[in-house]
Amino acid sequence: MFENLSDRLTKTLKNISGRGRLTEDNVKETLREVRMALLEADVALPVVRDFVSQVKEKAVGLEVSKSLTPGQEFIKIVRKALEEAMGQANEELALNAQPPAVVLMAGLQGAGKTTSVAKLARYLTQRKKKKVLVVSADVYRPAAIKQLETLAMEVGVECFPSDISQQPVDIVNHAIAHARTRMFDVLLVDTAGRLHVDDSMMAEIQALHAAVKPIETLFVVDAMTGQDAANTAKAFNDALPLTGVILTKADGDARGGAALSIRHITGKPIKFIGMGEKVDALEPFHPDRIASRILGMGDVLSLIEDIEQKVDKDKAAKVAQKMMKGKGFSLEDFRDQLSQMRNMGGMMSMMDKLPGMKNLPAGAASQMDDKQFVRMEAIINSMTPKERQFPDLIKGSRKKRIAAGSGNQVQEVNKLLKQFSQMQKMMKQMSGKGGLSKMMRSMGGKLPPGMLPPR
Numbered sequence: 001m002f003e004n005l006s007d008r009l010t011k012t013l014k015n016i017s018g019r020g021r022l023t024e025d026n027v028k029e030t031l032r033e034v035r036m037a038l039l040e041a042d043v044a045l046p047v048v049r050d051f052v053s054q055v056k057e058k059a060v061g062l063e064v065s066k067s068l069t070p071g072q073e074f075i076k077i078v079r080k081a082l083e084e085a086m087g088q089a090n091e092e093l094a095l096n097a098q099p100p101a102v103v104l105m106a107g108l109q110g111a112g113k114t115t116s117v118a119k120l121a122r123y124l125t126q127r128k129k130k131k132v133l134v135v136s137a138d139v140y141r142p143a144a145i146k147q148l149e150t151l152a153m154e155v156g157v158e159c160f161p162s163d164i165s166q167q168p169v170d171i172v173n174h175a176i177a178h179a180r181t182r183m184f185d186v187l188l189v190d191t192a193g194r195l196h197v198d199d200s201m202m203a204e205i206q207a208l209h210a211a212v213k214p215i216e217t218l219f220v221v222d223a224m225t226g227q228d229a230a231n232t233a234k235a236f237n238d239a240l241p242l243t244g245v246i247l248t249k250a251d252g253d254a255r256g257g258a259a260l261s262i263r264h265i266t267g268k269p270i271k272f273i274g275m276g277e278k279v280d281a282l283e284p285f286h287p288d289r290i291a292s293r294i295l296g297m298g299d300v301l302s303l304i305e306d307i308e309q310k311v312d313k314d315k316a317a318k319v320a321q322k323m324m325k326g327k328g329f330s331l332e333d334f335r336d337q338l339s340q341m342r343n344m345g346g347m348m349s350m351m352d353k354l355p356g357m358k359n360l361p362a363g364a365a366s367q368m369d370d371k372q373f374v375r376m377e378a379i380i381n382s383m384t385p386k387e388r389q390f391p392d393l394i395k396g397s398r399k400k401r402i403a404a405g406s407g408n409q410v411q412e413v414n415k416l417l418k419q420f421s422q423m424q425k426m427m428k429q430m431s432g433k434g435g436l437s438k439m440m441r442s443m444g445g446k447l448p449p450g451m452l453p454p455r
Helices: 003-017 024-040 045-059 070-086 113-126 142-155 168-181 199-212 227-239 257-266 287-294 300-310 313-325 331-343 346-352 370-381 385-389 396-406 410-431 435-442
Strands: 101-107 132-136 158-160 186-190 216-222 244-248 270-274 282-284
Touching: 003 024, 003 070, 003 287, 024 045, 024 070, 045 070, 045 257, 070 257, 070 287, 101 113, 101 199, 113 132, 113 142, 113 186, 113 244, 113 270, 113 282, 132 142, 132 168, 142 158, 158 168, 168 186, 168 199, 199 227, 216 227, 216 257, 227 257, 244 257, 257 270, 331 370, 331 385, 331 410, 370 396, 370 410, 396 410
Parallel strands: 101 186, 101 216, 132 158, 132 186, 216 244, 244 270
Antiparallel strands: 270 282
């Protein structure tokens, strides 16, 4: 997410971070680079101008904290300006209304509106413990109605039936009546999208909004359209009283222009960010955490939340117990760890949230490619339960069978077994007396300079 902007800003700010003092010249030079980085990230020009002037104003005549160098203080100012551009803090949905709280979803066709309805339904059900009903008022695309029904089933919420022969206002009014009698907390309304903003589309959604009076009107927009996303959001905001934005497909957005432009251009907060196609890939938008990620400082809070919600604690505890008792770490355990990592969005998603990952040596990140972990899991799945428990059984013909069953070469099976063998040795060392310290010392030669544990 935002790789291009992040790489460019990290390199630019690295040059100034070690400076003993800030002069007008080096601030000016750095801000020129920051300006170019933002423009290349497709951030809207008015946003870039405001951002640069805000940073310049605070950096000139800077009073430096004793604990920071002037360069570090400058980075702190840039981080604060990024947060302010995106909206300071996360703004939650205002659902404290007489049930059902109606949430209207608007946006162009292809922005991921229907998927976002399902993702939001799952989020409200699981994290906010709300009883959620969804309904499609898209009477132009029968496929949209069917898609919402399928997704609703997947996330475990009820979908109110609708038909292309009905009027959108009638559909939603019937859904509201149903939600009242069945004690639903929230009603999420999916509306029709168009390929572009047009008068008939705006007239229809304005009539729907006036009739159902939603407590939240969210605009769903594709992050990959850059500052166009902000301009489209403005067109909708001029026609509808938007209360917030859901930014979709941010996992595929290497630039970041939309995230940095929307708040400034519309005055509306980004409330959620879509980070993938899966129904659990929706996160509340925290400007401070996103600013940290952009500057390569990681996002440990989001990582902790991911672990809390997506890791099977019982399985993790059993593996930890086995390790403590020195009872061995099986391929079955290894597969479970890979599966849980995938549930958290994969290794790259986790690395994106860890501080300092931008400083990894070239090529190190590519060795942690999620495709490798998917391949490993496929190889382990092709083994029998006995082979997973006793990998030493896996010789010539068994290797060929496992390779063929998983669609890999025998060399890949050998590579996995070797990696697993090394991991088992580490686990044994950790389970012994003074285990972790001993294991770290034995790895000393392989660790980066300065990482050797004390003797």
